[in-house]
Amino acid sequence: MSEMAALRPQVGASSMQAVLTSVQQSTDELEQLQPALGLLAHPALTSRAQELFGDCYNVGAQNADSDNACIAARLPSTLLQSAVSLQSIGLLCAAAGKMNALRKPMAHNRLCDYAGQFAVDSVPESAQIRESFxxxxxxxxxxxxxxxxxxxxxxxxxxxxxxxxxxxxxxxxxxxxxxxxxxxxxxxxxxxxxxxxxxxxxxxxxxxxxxxxxxxxxxxxxxxxxxxxxxxxxx
Incomplete structure (x- = not known):
């Protein structure tokens, strides 16, 4: 753990868990839709996906004072090997980690802007991800x-x-x-x-x-x- 992370003991599991719970709830709502629509077919989410989102959050939180290119460079390598849909959510989790660590109010305009900046410096499909935001x-x-x-x-x-x-x-x-x-x-x-x-x-x-x-x-x-x-x- 970095010195910066150690200096922020209050930015920990509770903040991260709130973000991950929001991700879980939003994906669960799609899984539970009735009628089930063929339009929403997608690869099954694994428990590893949730772990990946947590890893992305931690990168954002532990490197919050660094510039966006530095945060992007430290994102998990497995994120780049994931589907674009998971990359988008992972980048938003990294943005949430940064915002919580900097004590910025969680807001979706900032989340999307930070995540879009991380995308430019980290993923080949950055234009597609920014367009989706x-x-x-x-x-x-x-x-x-x-x-x-x-x-x-x-x-x-x-x-x-x-x-x-x-x-x-x-x-x-x-x-x-x-x-x-x-x-x-x-x-x-x-x-x-x-x-x-x-x-x-x-x-x-x-x-x-x-x-x-x-x-x-x-x-x-x-x-x-x-x-x-x-x-x-x-x-």
């Missing part, structure tokens, strides 16, 4: 947090956010049109909305339309929705 911040989070404020359940929030992502970011024009049609009818909050979403999911599968990173976008959104927006730019 932008998509979550501009489309998914405003919808997610508005629905939470209105008292909707997390499953309804996730389904409705999924439709918004399909409506505005899908590569398929047909998919965008179908998702926009459902949203005009209220989305999953409208009459037979969940059934309509399930039908769209099946029709997309029949047309061989997929979006591999959709699960990741929703997992990131679910994690970040647990924190306020905070300032638009980091210091």
């Amino acid at each position: 932008l998509t979550v911040r501009s489309i998914a989070l405003p919808v997610y947090q508005r629905l939470l404020r209105d008292g909707h359940s997390h499953p309804n929030c996730v389904h409705q956010v999924l439709l918004h992502l399909l409506a505005w970011k899908s590569d398929s024009l047909w998919t965008r049109q179908q998702a926009q049609r459902l949203l005009w009818q209220g989305g999953v909050l409208g009459e037979n909305g969940v059934a309509e979403l399930e039908l769209l999911d099946k029709e997309m599968a029949e047309r061989q339309i997929a979006w591999p990173s959709l699960w990741s976008l929703l997992a990131i959104a679910g994690f970040l929705a647990r924190y306020p927006a905070g300032p638009m730019f980091i210091d």
Whole structure:
């Protein structure tokens, strides 16, 4: 353990556990969605993934006073060998570690900015990861947090956010049109909305339309929705 980490005994398991619990809850919510959607198929998460997120958090916390390039260089090598979806979450955990160690209020704008900077200095897919953070911040989070404020359940929030992502970011024009049609009818909050979403999911599968990173976008959104927006730019 570094001297800096030793000087911060209060930045430890409790702070890290809160972050990891938020990650776990956001991924569990996707696993427990009913109906189960083919659109959200993804490789199974292992216990090692949770350990990796903890390792990333510790790198951010123990090197918080270092520049971002230094933190990126010390991230676990296994992070670079993981799927892009896991890399994105790991980078956010490293950002959370840095922010907790520096006593900065946890906020999703800062989390995304720090994680994006770490990505530039550490992962080949940095442009894709930064774009995913932008998509979550501009489309998914405003919808997610508005629905939470209105008292909707997390499953309804996730389904409705999924439709918004399909409506505005899908590569398929047909998919965008179908998702926009459902949203005009209220989305999953409208009459037979969940059934309509399930039908769209099946029709997309029949047309061989997929979006591999959709699960990741929703997992990131679910994690970040647990924190306020905070300032638009980091210091």
